Amino acid sequence: MIIAIDGPAASGKSTVARAVARRLGFRYLDTGAMYRAVAAEAIRLGRPLEDATAMTGLAETIRVSFAYDSGDPVPYGVFVGSRDVTREIRTPAVDAAVSLVARIPGVRRAMVPLQREFAGGTDTVVEGRDIGSVVFPDAAVKVFLTASPEERARRRVGDRAAAGHEAAVAAVATDIARRDTIDSTREASPLVAAAGARHIDTTGASVDEVVDRIEALVREAVA
Numbered sequence: 001m002i003i004a005i006d007g008p009a010a011s012g013k014s015t016v017a018r019a020v021a022r023r024l025g026f027r028y029l030d031t032g033a034m035y036r037a038v039a040a041e042a043i044r045l046g047r048p049l050e051d052a053t054a055m056t057g058l059a060e061t062i063r064v065s066f067a068y069d070s071g072d073p074v075p076y077g078v079f080v081g082s083r084d085v086t087r088e089i090r091t092p093a094v095d096a097a098v099s100l101v102a103r104i105p106g107v108r109r110a111m112v113p114l115q116r117e118f119a120g121g122t123d124t125v126v127e128g129r130d131i132g133s134v135v136f137p138d139a140a141v142k143v144f145l146t147a148s149p150e151e152r153a154r155r156r157v158g159d160r161a162a163a164g165h166e167a168a169v170a171a172v173a174t175d176i177a178r179r180d181t182i183d184s185t186r187e188a189s190p191l192v193a194a195a196g197a198r199h200i201d202t203t204g205a206s207v208d209e210v211v212d213r214i215e216a217l218v219r220e221a222v223a
């Protein structure tokens with residue numbers, strides 16, 4: 001079974017998707033981490049982010065992998081080849097670059113088959129922007145997570161502070177709004193709530209509450 005979790009930046013997708021995977025014993029795939037890895041590599045190599053040919057070539061050759069502790073479906077690390085990019089892909093520079101790279105159709109064409117292959121018929125929680133609409137349109141459970149812009153900005157400031165990057169709420173709110181605009185208005189696989197997706201507003205909700213609701217959707221789907 002595939003559980004597709006989509007939603008705008010910092011809507012709580014990662015936290016919720018990880019908790020669902022751990023609770024249900026499903027695999028977990030963070031597709032945003034894959035686009036972030038391409039953007040991080042483009043920055044490191046000094047390649048122009050808006051060059052579709054260069055970005056597509058990079059996406060076609062990059063080897064993104066996840067590293068796991070035994071027994072945990074949630075990876076502790078993200079690698080490009082043998083390079084640990086776990087921290088690098090969450091920096092403000094990558095936040096600012098990733099949507100420019102992810103809107104390039106060739107980049108998406110390179111990433112989507114890898115995402116389908118990762119799930120490969122096994123029970124998997126997959127999070128992103130186009131999972132219920134494009135990558136797994138037949139997912140048994142589709143969720144579209146939202147939260148108020150203020151709450152999303154506050155959460156992201158908290159995430160970044162925990163990783164040692166101090167940021168002002170206003171600046172983060174601007175970055176999130178900019179990214180949501182690019183993600184929602186691009187031609188290739190824009191961020192949309194998929195047909196049949198259940199909307200869950202996570203503003204003021206605890207992670208457990210949201211996970212309970214998704215678990216109930218899973219029970220409904222198998223009933």
Ligand code: CDP
Nearest residue numbers: 008009010031032035098099102128129130
């Ligand atoms: O964690 P956050 O919500 O900030 O973003 P993310 O899930 O790590 O995704 C980072 C960026 O990758 C998004 O803003 C999109 O531009 C892109 N993305 C995408 O285009 N399609 C996906 N399935 C996942 C992410």
